[in-house]
Ligand SMILES: NC(=O)C1=CN([C@@H]2O[C@H](COP(=O)(O)OP(=O)(O)OC[C@H]3O[C@@H](n4cnc5c(N)ncnc54)[C@H](O)[C@@H]3O)[C@@H](O)[C@H]2O)C=CC1
């Protein structure tokens with residue numbers, strides 16, 4: 635691997651790293667040379683992910699439990715990971731979920747829960763890891779947004795999710811604006827629908843042709859995989875992106891080009 639893409643000597647925490655896109659990114663960062671920890675709510679899923687990463691690439695990753703929607707839990711994650719690693723250079727926020735309801739029936743508690751995790755949870759991680767990175771004079775933050783932060787769905791149900799990802803995009807730009815002077819970059823990755831646990835039920839509910847139709851609708855004529863986010867993540871976590879901040883990269887098979 636070219637040296638500017640190497641993550642040797644860097645320590646990374648991937649929140650929401652026990653499955654789906656976060657787990658793929660955690661493995662990718664480890665393979666690029668970083669020491670990696672994944673953080674999520676369930677010990678079982680964390681231990682399963684640690685094992686899967688070890689089996690896939692032979693590398694060990696640490697794990698921490700965190701509820702990223704609870705500020706004291708995020709503060710504890712920062713304290714623990716800094717104690718274990720000495721410093722944290724890279725933060726990936728891959729936590730998030732989607733609950734779909736028609737707008738006219740949207741239960742407001744579900745709407746708020748999405749904001750608690752997808753926006754406020756990300757802000758709390760950027761805030762508390764940000765304090766630590768400011769002291770270190772170095773940091774790379776990557777937030778998992780979505781094409782849904784930029785283009786709405788044709789069908790109903792996504793008012794809450796689109797709202798959270800649009801807010802996340804703008805928050806990412808503002809954090810980039812504030813943290814730039816501390817040598818901290820803040821960027822986002824905006825995938826299109828990707829085959830992960832978050833999307834399984836949604837895709838199954840759309841019938842047997844859902845995946846084929848989805849693939850056909852994209853210029854690149856295939857469905858997105860969690861690994862499609864790995865290259866963008868390594869770029870945004872490495873010195874290769876030294877002067878890139880406040881940006882969103884779309885591993886979307888061309889959807890936003892035609893959307
Ligand atoms: N799968 C997809 O089609 C797309 C996903 N995304 C975004 O990518 C990110 C990852 O999504 P997926 O891998 O698909 O989902 P996933 O459900 O496979 O993974 C999300 C992870 O976040 C964790 N998490 C949720 N709430 C948390 C909390 N309060 N504290 C700590 N961890 C929490 C979950 O336990 C899970 O491990 C999310 O932000 C999602 O919105 C964006 C575009 C497309």
Ligand SMILES: O=C(O)C(=O)C[C@H](O)C(=O)CO
Nearest residue numbers: 732780781782787825826827
């Ligand atoms: O686009 C949809 O339909 C969705 O369900 C949104 C997904 O949850 C998503 O994250 C696509 O980016």
